[in-house]
Amino acid sequence: MDHLIELIPLPYTDAVVALGAAILGITAGVLGAFAVLRGRSLVGDALAHSALPGVAIAFIVTGAKDTGSLLVGAGVAGIVAALLMVGIEQTSRIRPDAAIGVVLSSFFSLGIVLLTYIADLNNASQAGLDTYLFGQAAGLLERDVALMGALSLASLVVVAVLFRPFKVTLFDPSFASSVGLRVRVLEITMTTLIVVAVIVGVRAVGAILMVALLIAPTVAARQLTGRLGRMLVLAGVIGAAVGVSGALVSMRAEVPTGPVIVLVAFGTVLLCLLLAPGRGVLWRAGKLRRDRRRARNEGVLVDLDTAVHAGPPPTERELAQLSGRPRREILRGLRDLHRTGMLERDGDRIFLSGAGAGAAHGVHERRHLWTLWLEHGAELDLPDAREPDPHDLRASLGDEHTERLFALGTWRPPSP
Amino acid sequence: MTVPVALEVRRLTVSYNARPVLWDVDAAFPAAALSAIVGPNGAGKSTLLRAALGLVASDSGQALIQGRPVRSALGRVAYVPQRDAVDWDFPITVREVVEMGRYRQTGWVRRVARSDRMLVEDCLERVGMRPYATRQIGALSGGQRQRVFLARALCQQAPVLVMDEPFAGVDARTEASLLGLLSELRDTEGRSVIVVHHDLATARSAFDWALVLNVRAVACGPVSEALTAATLRRAYGAVTTDAPGEQEDLWTT
Numbered sequence: 001m002d003h004l005i006e007l008i009p010l011p012y013t014d015a016v017v018a019l020g021a022a023i024l025g026i027t028a029g030v031l032g033a034f035a036v037l038r039g040r041s042l043v044g045d046a047l048a049h050s051a052l053p054g055v056a057i058a059f060i061v062t063g064a065k066d067t068g069s070l071l072v073g074a075g076v077a078g079i080v081a082a083l084l085m086v087g088i089e090q091t092s093r094i095r096p097d098a099a100i101g102v103v104l105s106s107f108f109s110l111g112i113v114l115l116t117y118i119a120d121l122n123n124a125s126q127a128g129l130d131t132y133l134f135g136q137a138a139g140l141l142e143r144d145v146a147l148m149g150a151l152s153l154a155s156l157v158v159v160a161v162l163f164r165p166f167k168v169t170l171f172d173p174s175f176a177s178s179v180g181l182r183v184r185v186l187e188i189t190m191t192t193l194i195v196v197a198v199i200v201g202v203r204a205v206g207a208i209l210m211v212a213l214l215i216a217p218t219v220a221a222r223q224l225t226g227r228l229g230r231m232l233v234l235a236g237v238i239g240a241a242v243g244v245s246g247a248l249v250s251m252r253a254e255v256p257t258g259p260v261i262v263l264v265a266f267g268t269v270l271l272c273l274l275l276a277p278g279r280g281v282l283w284r285a286g287k288l289r290r291d292r293r294r295a296r297n298e299g300v301l302v303d304l305d306t307a308v309h310a311g312p313p314p315t316e317r318e319l320a321q322l323s324g325r326p327r328r329e330i331l332r333g334l335r336d337l338h339r340t341g342m343l344e345r346d347g348d349r350i351f352l353s354g355a356g357a358g359a360a361h362g363v364h365e366r367r368h369l370w371t372l373w374l375e376h377g378a379e380l381d382l383p384d385a386r387e388p389d390p391h392d393l394r395a396s397l398g399d400e401h402t403e404r405l406f407a408l409g410t411w412r413p414p415s416p
Numbered sequence: 417m418t419v420p421v422a423l424e425v426r427r428l429t430v431s432y433n434a435r436p437v438l439w440d441v442d443a444a445f446p447a448a449a450l451s452a453i454v455g456p457n458g459a460g461k462s463t464l465l466r467a468a469l470g471l472v473a474s475d476s477g478q479a480l481i482q483g484r485p486v487r488s489a490l491g492r493v494a495y496v497p498q499r500d501a502v503d504w505d506f507p508i509t510v511r512e513v514v515e516m517g518r519y520r521q522t523g524w525v526r527r528v529a530r531s532d533r534m535l536v537e538d539c540l541e542r543v544g545m546r547p548y549a550t551r552q553i554g555a556l557s558g559g560q561r562q563r564v565f566l567a568r569a570l571c572q573q574a575p576v577l578v579m580d581e582p583f584a585g586v587d588a589r590t591e592a593s594l595l596g597l598l599s600e601l602r603d604t605e606g607r608s609v610i611v612v613h614h615d616l617a618t619a620r621s622a623f624d625w626a627l628v629l630n631v632r633a634v635a636c637g638p639v640s641e642a643l644t645a646a647t648l649r650r651a652y653g654a655v656t657t658d659a660p661g662e663q664e665d666l667w668t669t
Contacts, residue, residue: 037506164524168516172502177471178495179520222507226552231507378589384544385590387557
């Protein structure tokens with residue numbers, strides 16, 4: 001432990017805090033994933049809130065502010081809360097979200113009442129118990145960090161050993177029990193791991209906001225990868241980064257650690273939600289816009305092609321009338337087509353250029369192919385489970401199968 | 417001579433909240449055959465499979481896989497749950513899902529051996545999903561998802577395959593190709609396949625054996641004997657319009 005702390009290029013107290021924050025970030029990030037993936041994020045919240053009465057009762061019983069015994073109290077309270085939630089859910093017709101809400105608020109209220117009672121005792125050693133509300137990384141001692149490290153290591157070993165059973169259970173519980181896994185036991189283990197994460201983090205982050213550190217790293221990491229193993233590692237890294245930066249900032253600024261960490265975590269999640277390639281909001285919005293624009297331009301192109309074939313080159317107004325599209329859409333489509341050299345203008349009359357005629361032909365062919373696919377796709381003997389892209393059937397089917405599809409389209413059964 | 421039996425349930429009764437979902441069901445499915453379980457909504461089709469595999473508790477009765485109690489025969493049966501029972505946004509690739517079929521044999525901690533990886537590739541190939549092995553499962557279509565599930569079951573190399581509504585919401589092309597694959601498993605490897613199915617027409621044409629279920633077992637036998645107008649009327653109550661020529665006598669009773 002000394003060794004590790006010396007390695008960090010910070011003053012001693014800062015180094016202890018940074019190490020503690022890194023440990024809690026990794027633990028909460030990795031273990032929180034099991035709450036998020038089960039769709040039970042708020043169970044994490046309830047477990048975190050229930051740590052508070054546990055800490056208070058442990059203090060009343062032992063009369064001392066020893067981190068070890070306080071955390072044991074937090075752990076026991078968490079397990080009791082977890083059992084209560086499962087119990088309420090199974091013995092009554094109350095839904096899980098309501099059960100979580102009941103347990104969370106009642107345990108937290110009990111914690112506040114007990115903390116107030118303790119404050120009235122005027123016991124000199126009680127000062128600072130309220131840091132368990134919002135968290136204070138600054139007060140972490142080397143002892144505390146060593147304890148957190150041991151807990152964290154133990155739980156990470158459990159995750160590593162049970163990785164596959166966890167993965168199967170999380171993804172497909174029915175299948176898991178059909179191959180002989182004890183799903184109930186595994187689920188209890190996962191809940192216990194979340195309790196451990198709460199114990200590791202509650203001192204520094206606080207009961208109220210601990211849930212953010214359980215959820216945020218997984219949400220951010222999920223945006224960046226589609227594989228569970230990588231996601232757990234990434235969640236750990238993000239958790240550590242968020243924890244360390246939040247803890248150090250909060251020490252400098254002398255504000256409670258919890259809120260600062262949560263704000264940093266929120267920023268990270270926001271960035272990932274917006275920018276992640278493939279899944280990010282901006283990426284998807286961009287794709288949607290491109291798709292719509294392409295559909296519009298192709299539609300206008302085909303309308304123009306039809307009009308040109310039916311009579312003299314139309315004006316914009318005539319084209320709008322003919323196609324039944326809103327005039328604004330026609331204008332925008334024509335503007336795009338003009339820019340890409342698909343059409344020519346003579347006064348206010350519009351012609352297709354050579355390229356435009358070719359493109360219109362292409363669109364017609366693709367639409368025809370798609371119709372053929374819908375009609376005869378089942379007769380096509382494809383070598384694998386490919387699903388054709390309606391916009392570009394030829395590319396997704398390959399030339400050979402495309403020709404075959406055309407052939408199927410022209411073939412007619414002999415009339416009896 | 418007795419026909420070898422793949423799966424048998426005896427006097428199985430299951431209830432949810434005191435309401436019986438299955439009542440005193442006796443049924444046997446022959447080995448090396450395609451069997452369909454048909455019946456109206458709420459007939460207990462899925463529950464029958466789940467109870468037979470011990471996934472839901474039964475009030476009474478027992479289930480045998482190849483003549484052995486299920487608990488000691490889990491390695492002999494591969495279960496394919498309903499597709500919508502899982503979270504398809506789960507961070508996992510196609511290959512990883514199929515690999516799950518090997519875990520019971522390889523052990524839950526050890527590295528997946530080279531031979532197991534080859535088997536995974538082979539199973540992906542058989543369902544036509546090999547080009548998609550590294551895809552995230554959320555990016556797949558319904559038919560492709562069903563193919564992945566079947567590949568995972570194939571990977572378990574179990575003699576008995578039990579599938580819950582594999583063709584619900586699947587396109588015609590996938591249904592045809594999966595049915596083809598299932599008959600191939602029956603013909604070349606002698607595997608037994610038991611499927612919860614909702615389409616009486618394909619049940620008649622593609623399957624060998626059928627159980628008509630509506631809380632009680634209405635009929636169980638070769639499709640020609642089990643799927644008659646009389647049994648279907650008893651199971652479905654109302655008229656089933658799917659069998660032309662049989663409608664007449666439905667109206668006259």
